[in-house]
Amino acid sequence: MKFVFNSIGIRFLLNLGVNNQLDLQTSVRVQLANLIAILGILSNIQYSILFTIAGAPYVWIMNLIHFTVVCTLSYILYLNKKEKYVTARILLVFTISVPLLFVSFVSFGNTGGFYYYFLVFALAPFVLFSYEEKFWILFVFFTNNLFYIWFEFFGKPGQFSLGTLLYEPYIQELFRINSVMSCLFFVALIMFYFLRNTNRIQKEMLRTNAHKDRIFSILAHDLKGPIGTMNSFLGFLTETLPERDELIIALKELKKSTNQSYLVLENLLDWVRNESKKNPTNLETLNLYSMIQNAKDILDLQATDKGIEWNVSVPSHLTVFCDERMISTVIRNLFSNAIKFSHPHGIVSIHAHQSGNYVELVISDLGIGMSKEQIKQMEEGKPFPTTFGTQGEKGTGLGLLVCTEMLKNQGCRMDVTSSPNQGTKITIQIPNSL
Structure with a gap:
């Protein structure tokens, strides 16, 4: 019909x-x-x-x-x-x-x-x-x-x-x-x-109510922890005169909490924009290596504290045709997940190469992996329960959903290969600048 x-x-x-x-x-x-x-x-x-x-x-x-x-x-x-x-x-x-x-x-x-x-x-x-x-x-x-x-x-x-x-x-x-x-x-x-x-x-009303409840849940749980941590360390710094080593530790914890809060808020806002269909796409030619380096710099402290080693193999001349804000958000989310679900002292590998009209970006780790049910829910655009990282790191369950929608909006493709305790390999195909 x-x-x-x-x-x-x-x-x-x-x-x-x-x-x-x-x-x-x-x-x-x-x-x-x-x-x-x-x-x-x-x-x-x-x-x-x-x-x-x-x-x-x-x-x-x-x-x-x-x-x-x-x-x-x-x-x-x-x-x-x-x-x-x-x-x-x-x-x-x-x-x-x-x-x-x-x-x-x-x-x-x-x-x-x-x-x-x-x-x-x-x-x-x-x-x-x-x-x-x-x-x-x-x-x-x-x-x-x-x-x-x-x-x-x-x-x-x-x-x-x-x-x-x-x-x-x-x-x-x-x-x-x-x-x-x-x-x-x-x-x-x-x-x-x-x-x-x-x-x-x-x-639509039922879906909106479910989204509202999820937003309140994220605000109540996933932001409360990092902000509480920041408040505690700021109180410690203002009420005492710490030694240099204590000061460095406190500042590192503040930076980690700030990064975590920023990622949670960014994912939440992007998810709301996608759901309300108010997420404009601005496609332009961009250097992929620069965006990867920026995302890596933001998450370096998180990786260092966990002993994670980066294995980056991305040609500096590779360019892609995409939305800078969206693709940067996707890369940060995937890097953050790779660190979160990797075992301490693990390796996160990042490779990129030209493949026809696309640039393939491959992000892989040897962490706890994903089940078939989680991969299916992600592909169908359904939220799945929040999971914890290998050191108790908590996520919102929105990161991969946001990535999937943002990549779709730009004409990109994402393929996930994973199984429990065998790590995860995510391949993204991004249109090149031709």
Whole structure:
């Protein structure tokens, strides 16, 4: 079904004007407005053909009206594309009733049941407008109901010429049946689409609440420790006059806590940006060796304290085409994880080489590794429980998720090879500068 919709362009038309800056409820209203406009265009074309075949009174006037309405509904789609959503909705709720008024006043009267559509259009504003726009909801609702009451109780049957199809009572009845079935179909389709998107909104709310809880958990646990450590050492430094060796130890601990807090905050902010789709990508040609050295310098103290040795083999001339902030964050996270999950006095290897249109960066360690379940969760973008490093270092569980999303946003690829107690090898393919 999705393939069929994509092939005939329906999905494209339904999503005209929908962008990442809109909240989910507004996006649903825009899609529903597009859906009603599309149904209106198809319906007016259909009735224009049927009226011509059946010999409806004043058929050429009706065809002109149908043509005008089709053009207006097409313009409404254009307004949504240009993000003029309120104008599009107000114009839509008035435009869809225009052909009914002319059909009922000029051509059919209350024959054929076309005035039943007023009941359908009386419900349309409830799914098109928000509660804050209740004036338009009530105005359109009562206006369409008044039209329905008028034609139901005060309308007169249409006068049809002898020899035309519409002169036959059974053809008139077929038009009435068609009107009833079309009304039911339109209501069912709009409500089904609305329910589908209501379900999406509920899922989005659950996801947002889960993200909020995770953020509070990270702030409460993963930042509390490093900040508490910094507070303790700052108190020690301000209240005593430490010896040189004690001062160096305290400053090193402060630096470690600062780095840890910075990485936690950076991962948290990047994760929130990715989840809210507000993480712009700025691609440019960059020197890979420089970014690796910068990340290594930041984490050197963490590696030295654990006795970790770096094994770096990266040509100084290698360039990549990527976002500097994102790729630097990815490299820092992977280096930090390699140190965290390596055994004391282990080795973290970093190699890079040209491979076609990509530069392959390989980061490997001989640490505790990852299970197949963890790798699968990471590839599916699902958070997994926080794990501890070989010396009790704690992480947020967000680092690899952030890396995966950031690499995907830049057209990069990441492959993870790992098994418990056998170490981890992560290969990143980054587009080169060509």
